[in-house]
Amino acid sequence: DIQMTQSPSTLSASVGDRVTMTCRASQNINSWLAWYQQKPGKAPKLLIYQASTLESGVPSRFSGSGSGTEFTLTISSLQPDDFATYYCQQYNSWTFGQGTKVEIK
Amino acid sequence: QVQLVESGGGVVQPGRSLRLSCAASGFTFSSYAMHWVRQAPGKGLEWVAVISYAESNKFYADSVKGRFTISRDNSKNTVYLQMNSLRADDTAVYYCARDRTALTYSAFDYWGQGTLVTVSS
Numbered sequence: 001d002i003q004m005t006q007s008p009s010t011l012s013a014s015v016g017d018r019v020t021m022t023c024r025a026s027q028n029i030n031s032w033l034a035w036y037q038q039k040p041g042k043a044p045k046l047l048i049y050q051a052s053t054l055e056s057g058v059p060s061r062f063s064g065s066g067s068g069t070e071f072t073l074t075i076s077s078l079q080p081d082d083f084a085t086y087y088c089q090q091y092n093s094w095t096f097g098q099g100t101k102v103e104i105k
Numbered sequence: 106q107v108q109l110v111e112s113g114g115g116v117v118q119p120g121r122s123l124r125l126s127c128a129a130s131g132f133t134f135s136s137y138a139m140h141w142v143r144q145a146p147g148k149g150l151e152w153v154a155v156i157s158y159a160e161s162n163k164f165y166a167d168s169v170k171g172r173f174t175i176s177r178d179n180s181k182n183t184v185y186l187q188m189n190s191l192r193a194d195d196t197a198v199y200y201c202a203r204d205r206t207a208l209t210y211s212a213f214d215y216w217g218q219g220t221l222v223t224v225s226s
Binding site for chain 1: 149155167210211213
């Protein structure tokens with residue numbers, strides 16, 4: 001089974017900060033990686049697929065990079081609406097990472 | 106617009122069964138793989154099962170294999186999750202989700218609102 005490991009588990013930041021979080025796969029997944037945003041009590045929202053392709057309607061301050069086993073989600077300038085939990089997912093066999101919670105500093 | 110509406114959740118005793126439904130609308134249902142994903146209270150997302158667009162392929166997480174069965178009725182635009190031999194650790198909000206690319210597997214672009222399953226005596 002492919003394991004996905006996200007770091008950090010929690011990230012404290014301020015509005016306007018550039019934030020970066022990492023997702024590592026236990027084996028090569030090429031670019032079969034997605035990022036989701038989830039707010040409390042809500043369903044996840046797809047942000048990025050194919051490691052770096054922005055889903056339609058997602059603000060351009062979100063970007064993804066990486067391939068193989070190491071991936072990154074970057075928010076270029078954190079907005080109040082961005083405080084949430086972010087999950088990576090490999091869709092070779094659909095495993096999710098454990099999540100990175102972005103909280104207010 | 107695309108809508109996914111889950112139903113069938115509730116409180117059930119350990120060892121009993123429950124069937125979840127997810128009614129889809131706003132897209133050509135028979136062209137997309139469909140997934141179930143769950144989230145235990147205060148925990149992260151766990152993928153549960155997938156069914157291909159033509160029902161020819163079904164895959165399951167190890168945690169539910171042999172107990173849960175995914176199926177679909179393309180004439181009713183509905184995907185189901187039959188859950189047998191339920192355990193306390195199956196307690197979660199269950200979401201159905203659509204694969205974003207027709208006729209193959211990809212990320213999940215639309216999700217339902219979720220239905221809560223509580224397994225407790």
